Amino acid sequence: MMTIDVLSAHLGHRDSREVEEWIAADWVRPHGTPGHYAFAEIDVARAWLIHDLRHDLGVSEDAVPLVLHLVDQLYDSRRMLDRLRRVLVRPDAVVLREQLTVLLRHGDETP
Template sequence: MARHYSETEVVAILDDLDRARLQSFVSAQVVTPVVTPQGPAFTEADVARLQLLCDLSEFYDLRPDSLGMVMSLIDQLNTARGDMRALIQAVASEPDEVRGRIMTYVRRVRVTGQG
């Protein structure tokens, strides 16, 4: 079962996070707590995301609304990386002939920019 952290626990874990900042991140919808019988809670992934949000807002002076755009781009990049990893595994499972054709096609696209 996944571990959930209360608002109090998250604020205690992350040095750069206080309740007001946490609420601003939730209000900006850059992190969304899960609803539990005990109240709003955050997953381990949320805690890591909150640390990144704190770092971005501190180092780059980004406001919560700007953080939404940055986090959306990061989420898209992570999705693309996962898709690429799955695609690489799928290609690796194909016979040599198929992998060779795929590599030839990829090289042609890199050189010409056309498929």
């Protein structure tokens, strides 16, 4: 876990005001309370993403929530696909794999 001051320093910020604004906007959700925030690895990664969006890519403050929402959707989809993959590799999923293969080959068409 990382404190807000350490995180801000890692991001190259002179103080923690910008990170506090991200917390107030609900862009980053650390553990703890104001003055006692603790940032997990995922929070630090998200803070770096926000920093890069704002400072390196010039994404406007108004657009950041949309970008974060899309990134969250992408990661949710990846987690769902990974769960599906884990089910499909099970030895008892032969019939399911065959049915899925047929559906994927034919798309919306009825086989």
